Amino acid sequence: MTAMRIADSTLVMFWDYDTQWGADRSRLSNGKATWGHLEFENTERVLEAHARYDVPACFAVVGAAALDGQRPYHDPEQIRRIHGAGHEVASHSFHHEWLPAVGIRGLETTVRESRDALEQCIGARVITFVPPFNQPFDYWRAASISLSERRSVPRDRIDIPRLCTTLREAGYQVCRTAFRSALLRVRDRITAECHRAPGMPRSISGILCLQLNTTCGFRDDVLDAMRANLGKPGLWVVYGHPHSISDPDSTQSDSKLEHFLATVSEWKRAGRLRCALPRDLVGAAVPTTVEA
Numbered sequence: 161m162t163a164m165r166i167a168d169s170t171l172v173m174f175w176d177y178d179t180q181w182g183a184d185r186s187r188l189s190n191g192k193a194t195w196g197h198l199e200f201e202n203t204e205r206v207l208e209a210h211a212r213y214d215v216p217a218c219f220a221v222v223g224a225a226a227l228d229g230q231r232p233y234h235d236p237e238q239i240r241r242i243h244g245a246g247h248e249v250a251s252h253s254f255h256h257e258w259l260p261a262v263g264i265r266g267l268e269t270t271v272r273e274s275r276d277a278l279e280q281c282i283g284a285r286v287i288t289f290v291p292p293f294n295q296p297f298d299y300w301r302a303a304s305i306s307l308s309e310r311r312s313v314p315r316d317r318i319d320i321p322r323l324c325t326t327l328r329e330a331g332y333q334v335c336r337t338a339f340r341s342a343l344l345r346v347r348d349r350i351t352a353e354c355h356r357a358p359g360m361p362r363s364i365s366g367i368l369c370l371q372l373n374t375t376c377g378f379r380d381d382v383l384d385a386m387r388a389n390l391g392k393p394g395l396w397v398v399y400g401h402p403h404s405i406s407d408p409d410s411t412q413s414d415s416k417l418e419h420f421l422a423t424v425s426e427w428k429r430a431g432r433l434r435c436a437l438p439r440d441l442v443g444a445a446v447p448t449t450v451e452a
Contacts, residue, residue, distance in 0.1 A: 168434040169358060169390050171424060172370055172441075173217040174250075174336060174399035175206060176290060177239075179225045180232035182256040183403075187293060196232030198403035203238060206402050207245055209417060213425040215435050220252035220290035220336070223274025226281035236281045243282040248437040250288035251275050251332070259323065260296045260309045263316045267323065271330045287333040288438040294338035294372065296320055299364075304339035324365035334438040335364075336397065338372040356385035358394020361441065370438060372397050377404075377411025378420035390432045 176182075180196025203219075210217055219242050226236050243249050253259065254274040259267060271289065278286045297306040299320035309317060320339055327335055359373045374382045377400055386396055398420075404412040427433035 169386070169392060169394060169396070169432065170434045170436050171215075171386075171396045171398065172436055172438060173215065174290060174397070175203075175217055175219045176252060176292075176399060176401050177203065177219050177221045177225065177242075178252070178256055178292075178401060178403070179222055179234075181222045181224050182252075182292065183232075185256045185258070185292070187258065195403045198406060199401075200231050200235050200238055202402040202405045203242070205405065205414065206417070207242065207247075209421055210247070211245065213421040215421050215424055215428070216247055216437050218248040218250050218288060218290075218438050220250040220288075221278060222252045222256050223254040223270075223277040226277045239278070239281050243284060248288060248439055249278055249282055249284075249286060250290050250334075250336075250438065251278055251286055252290050253292050256292045258293060258295065259291050259318050260298070260306075261313045262318060264318070264322065264326070267318050267326050268330070271327060271332070275330065275332070287331070287442065288336070289327050289332050289334070290336045291323065294336075296323060297339045299339045302339055303341040305342055306339075320369075321365055324367040324369070328366040332367065333442050334368045334370065336372065336399075336438075337364075337369045356382065358389050358392055358396060360394060368438075368442060370395065370397050370441070372399065374398050375411070376400060378416040379411050380419075383420060383423055386427075386433070390427065 177199060179199045183193035183196040186193040221239055225234055226239050227234055228236060239249065251271065251274040254270040257270055262270060275286045296309060296319050297304055298309045320337065324335060356373055359371050362369050373396065382398065400412040404410045405414050405417055407413055424433060428435055
């Protein structure tokens, strides 16, 4: 362990800004998705909500969206507004690729081209990476074995250490990850619930990894778990998709988001919760498990 510490309950909030690039690469079985246009319309509402409650967020942006062009694939001006509002802009790959299968050369290309496009768009450094689909999951040192990734990509597969090594070499410093041990997955399947607790980052191949410890969206049980652990040191990593907030039945809906941000803002004002961006945690007093 490094000599670092988090003294407060801390929230790191992400938005995955996929645009139509992500919709085109949907891995669902019901064909090509067409929600790309909603990303831009709903992001304006997301920005207004975050400004109203004074809660910062990290927007993980597909790099190609920062190039000149038209919606539903491009809107560099909106990406500049996200940055100008004080939020962090992270890379979400260049074309929302499924990383386990891109190969090492493809991985090097997508992380480099995405970062270059975003930095030229906003005029600032991009140091955080969010893998599309939250994959790879495969990381044997944490007993996270993805059989589906291993079956689909038997050779030249991108796993967590290869991803982190490539990110470090490309100049990134932070990555959001979602791998979980087989033991935890079995436990949750048996109990039919997801056990949530505040987490701590870990350093893998020189990259600060922020582990997702909530399901996608802004569910009441996520707030309940956070409420039960206020005052305990640790990170809560939460995320959603702007295109989903207009679906009233989604856990990412407008109403869920409003309730989540209002509650977080109240805790923040009371000094019970700290809100941070991934870049704030680089070099901060964070307990970090260091792994190769």
